[in-house]
Amino acid sequence: MRFTVIAFLLLSLSGLKNEAFSQYSAGKYRNMLDDGNIKPEFWQAKDNKNEIQVAFSGLFLFYKNFMSSQDLTVCTFTPSCSEYGILAIKHHGLIKGGLMTFDRLTRCNGLSPQKYEIDTKLRLLKDDPRNTFQVPIVSSLK
Amino acid sequence: MKKTLLSILFSVFLISLQAQSDLFNLENSRKFGEYLLQSGQYQLAVKEFERVVFLDSIHEPSTINLLRSYRLAGNADDGLSRAAVLFPQPALISRNQAIEYSKLLLTTRNWDRANQFWSTQINLNGSDKVLFKTTENIFTDHFKEAKISIAEIKDTSSVIVESYRSLIDRAIDSPRKSPFLAGALSTAVPGLGKVYTGDWKDAIVSLIFTGGMAFQAVRNFNKHGINNYRPWVYTTIGAGFYLGNIFGSVKSAKDRNRKRINTIQHEASDLFNAYY
Numbered sequence: 001m002r003f004t005v006i007a008f009l010l011l012s013l014s015g016l017k018n019e020a021f022s023q024y025s026a027g028k029y030r031n032m033l034d035d036g037n038i039k040p041e042f043w044q045a046k047d048n049k050n051e052i053q054v055a056f057s058g059l060f061l062f063y064k065n066f067m068s069s070q071d072l073t074v075c076t077f078t079p080s081c082s083e084y085g086i087l088a089i090k091h092h093g094l095i096k097g098g099l100m101t102f103d104r105l106t107r108c109n110g111l112s113p114q115k116y117e118i119d120t121k122l123r124l125l126k127d128d129p130r131n132t133f134q135v136p137i138v139s140s141l142k
Numbered sequence: 143m144k145k146t147l148l149s150i151l152f153s154v155f156l157i158s159l160q161a162q163s164d165l166f167n168l169e170n171s172r173k174f175g176e177y178l179l180q181s182g183q184y185q186l187a188v189k190e191f192e193r194v195v196f197l198d199s200i201h202e203p204s205t206i207n208l209l210r211s212y213r214l215a216g217n218a219d220d221g222l223s224r225a226a227v228l229f230p231q232p233a234l235i236s237r238n239q240a241i242e243y244s245k246l247l248l249t250t251r252n253w254d255r256a257n258q259f260w261s262t263q264i265n266l267n268g269s270d271k272v273l274f275k276t277t278e279n280i281f282t283d284h285f286k287e288a289k290i291s292i293a294e295i296k297d298t299s300s301v302i303v304e305s306y307r308s309l310i311d312r313a314i315d316s317p318r319k320s321p322f323l324a325g326a327l328s329t330a331v332p333g334l335g336k337v338y339t340g341d342w343k344d345a346i347v348s349l350i351f352t353g354g355m356a357f358q359a360v361r362n363f364n365k366h367g368i369n370n371y372r373p374w375v376y377t378t379i380g381a382g383f384y385l386g387n388i389f390g391s392v393k394s395a396k397d398r399n400r401k402r403i404n405t406i407q408h409e410a411s412d413l414f415n416a417y418y
Contacts, residue, residue: 102386103393106351111343135407137248137281139415140214 040064044079044086052094060086076110078124088129100129168197172204179207184215199228202236209242218249233262240266241418244274253278269295269303273417276306280410283403285313302417306410313406319395328391332384335391339398348387355380 042064045057063082075081084104089097104127116125164170175190191208198204205228212221225243229235232243240263247256256278260271272294279288288310295303319339328335332352333345355376362373 096389098382099386099389100393102382103390106348106383106387106390107344109343109347111347112341115341133404134251135281135404135411137251137277137411137414138213138245139411140216142415 042083044083044090048090053090056086056089056094076108076113076125077104077116077127078119078122079128081105081108084127084129091130097129104129168194171197172201175204175207175211179211179214184211187211188215188217195228202239205229206238206242209239209246213242213246213249218246221246222250222252222255232259233264235263235265237265237267237270241270245418248274248277248281251281253282269297269300273302273306273414276310277410277414280306280310280313281407285310289314302413305413309406309409309413313403316402318402319398321392321395321399324391324395325388328388332387335388336394339391339394341394344390344394348383348390352380352383352387355383 042061045061048054048057060082068080068082073080077084079087081101081104085097085101088100088104091097092100107127113125116127118124119126171190171194175187175194178184178187178190188208188211191204191211194201194204195208208228209221209225212218212224225232225246229239229243232240235243240259243259244256244266247259256274260266260274263271266274272291276288276291279285279291288306292303292306292310297303324335324338326335327338328348331349333347333349336342336345336348359373359376359380362370362376366372
């Protein structure tokens with residue numbers, strides 16, 4: 001029985017094409033899946049214009065790298081609450097941006113999805129502190 | 143046999159004549175530009191009509207199509223810059239050109255330039271000017287001014303005028319939520335302002351967050367006294383949630399009013415685009 005199995009395996013090895021073992025062939029299947037070790041870049045923390053923005057960007061990066069990265073993606077919004085916070089502070093200043101962030105934290109409950117537009121790609125609710133939506137006046141089709 | 147040969151040669155001669163015709167002449171370029179425009183290839187239509195207008199800048203439909211291509215390609219600002227070169231005297235351009243030019247101005251919301259253009263244009267009729275001005279007032283949330291403006295048109299048979307009147311009346315008469323009252327209510331009881339604006343689920347969460355932090359702060363003050371950091375952490379976070387909730391209630395009322403206005407503006411946009 002043992003001999004039969006060994007013989008079968010050896011025979012099946014001989015039936016394989018050589019390229020399956022070659023470096024080239026192995027390289028073909030590399031990078032088919034995303035490399036989980038690539039460090040994400042947070043553009044929200046870039047282009048700081050003053051010391052307050054630098055400080056809060058640092059806090060944001062600390063949270064993202066050491067705390068959020070160890071947690072599940074549970075935020076119902078895009079951008080997420082931490083991203084919203086840093087963007088709000090950058091665009092509206094510390095006081096208004098801070099208040100907006102506290103308000104956002106209480107709204108991040110997933111109980112009122114009908115209030116928000118849905119990002120069809122991410123399947124998350126859209127709530128960007130930078131955007132003020134304006135109804136287009138003239139059609140973009142005619 | 144000779145006749146057959148002659149007819150074949152003549153046919154070949156005719157085909158060769160046809161083949162030598164210039165595909166890129168003005169007429170063909172115009173047709174191709176219109177095809178690009180109709181098939182939604184707006185960026186390419188811009189390039190084609192730029193060529194057409196370079197060859198013949200007098201032809202009115204081509205200039206209109208060029209500006210339309212810019213607008214539909216999402217480059218309304220470039221279209222306006224191009225219009226400034228194409229029309230050194232905008233006040234004198236034809237009605238159709240003026241309508242397309244006005245659409246560019248409305249797209250970019252360049253109100254100063256639009257008002258100056260509408261007041262000086264000689265080929266737009268009075269109704270057009272009133273409708274453009276009313277549209278501007280509707281989209282800048284000045285509904286009372288829009289009502290005064292549309293009243294200048296006495297004709298009651300026009301669908302767009304009557305529809306504009308109806309939606310302006312709706313915008314003025316419809317109930318609004320007061321941001322001040324929402325803020326005041328949330329100052330008294332965290333979350334009450336959001337109940338007033340209809341976001342009662344967010345209100346409950348706000349009350350739990352603020353109340354929970356307040357409870358923990360009081361508990362820790364009683365337990366550790368004021369010289370310990372613990373109660374101050376809860377106090378700071380709780381105060382943040384409390385103030386954030388007041389801000390959020392005001393925002394919620396404004397958002398609710400904004401959505402109501404946006405619905406009316408969408409209707410106005412539909413009417414405008416169906417008419418022009």
